[in-house]
Amino acid sequence: MQGVILTEGYAGLEAQALGLAERAGLVVAGTRALRPTLPWGRLPPRFWPAPLAMVGGADGDGLRDLPDGLLLTAGGTGAAVGAVLRRQGRRVVQIQNPRMRLDRFDLVVANRHDEIDGPNVLLGRTALHRVTxxxxxxxxxxxxxxxxxxxxxxxxxxxxxxxxxxxxxxxxxxxxxxxxxxxxxxxxxxxxxxxxxxxxxxxxxxxxxxxxxxxxxxxxxxxxxxxxxxxxxxxxxxxxxxxxxxxxxxxxxxxxxxxxxxxxxxxxxxxxxxxxxxxxxxxxFNGRFESWNAAPLDDTDAVAAEMCRRLGLPVTCEAGRPAPSH
Known part of the structure; x- marks a missing residue:
């Protein structure tokens, strides 16, 4: 299946979305950097009256040619846009706490330390990433x-x-x-x-x-x-x-x-x-070298596998422990 990534254009957010897509076996069909027009960049995206117009020109024209596939949105701007696109019939997975109603998305992938909860929430201890x-x-x-x-x-x-x-x-x-x-x-x-x-x-x-x-x-x-x-x-x-x-x-x-x-x-x-x-x-770190038996800790695979199961997609990633939800 294809995945399309919508973020605010920050490298860190895009890396998280790419990490999730890659572990889930999605083919990334495109990425879009959502750049709000003035003066909307000064207002939290969840308060925008028309998010598609704020980042895609008049009536959201710049987002009408999005490739088919699962939308992976990240950050506050991604959430505002993704919530609208889901109302229009797209499947949307939001990465990070959207700071709006969680049921506006098919799934929300966040961290335990975000302290959010819900039947469509997947939580990991670590941030999503590409370090396999x-x-x-x-x-x-x-x-x-x-x-x-x-x-x-x-x-x-x-x-x-x-x-x-x-x-x-x-x-x-x-x-x-x-x-x-x-x-x-x-x-x-x-x-x-x-x-x-x-x-x-x-x-x-x-x-x-x-x-x-x-x-x-x-x-x-x-x-x-x-x-x-x-x-x-x-x-x-x-x-x-x-x-x-x-x-x-x-x-x-x-x-x-x-x-x-x-x-x-x-x-x-x-x-x-x-x-x-x-x-x-x-x-x-207290100014000294320390060594102990250390094992990798990375919840990205488990979160990606659970996302695939929830959405009915093939589970192609290495499944770790089940990703906790609510």
């Missing part, structure tokens, strides 16, 4: 030699940045750099670090100054993105606490995951991290 064992094996083959100059055990560091809930300015970058440098000196580990688009040039420079003289490798944003290679080749992973997606992708590997907590507050992310701590999958 096959993807990791391919990345390992591509990056093992490139990282061979670094000492073992090798610690991969995934760094996010400030957002609406957490702060990572220069002082926070200094504190993280000090903890990582201390680990390198005390535990004699190799280190490879990749910043994100949110990390900031000043923060990246702070990390480089602290870690490169000790033999650490910090990606300079030039050339091939090492993110998957670091996940695949690491003996342990340190990841900042600001991103559910990064922590979820790290947890899909088979190595210990240590979370570097940033100043800030988020009930949702706090619940998410507590769930993974309770599962024994993550621990807090």
């Amino acid at each position: 064992p096959a993807v990791l094996a391919e990345a390992r083959a591509a990056w093992t030699e490139r990282l061979a100059h670094l000492p073992r055990p090798l610690v991969a560091v995934l760094v996010g940045g400030s957002n609406g809930r957490f702060r990572m300015g220069p002082p926070e970058a200094e504190a993280l750099a000090a903890g990582l440098a201390g680990m390198m000196r005390t535990d004699r580990v190799g280190l490879a670090l990749t910043p994100s688009r949110r990390t900031g040039a000043e923060q990246r420079a702070i990390l480089e100054r602290a870690l490169q003289p000790l033999g650490g490798w910090v990606w300079d944003l030039a050339g091939a993105n090492p993110y998957l290679g670091l996940l695949a080749c690491a003996d342990a992973i340190v990841v900042t606490s600001d991103s559910v997606s990064m922590v979820s992708e790290a947890a899909a590997t088979s190595v210990p995951v240590l979370v570097a907590h940033l100043p800030g507050r988020s009930r949702r992310i706090g619940l998410f991290l507590r769930d993974l701590v309770d599962a024994g999958r993550i621990r807090s």
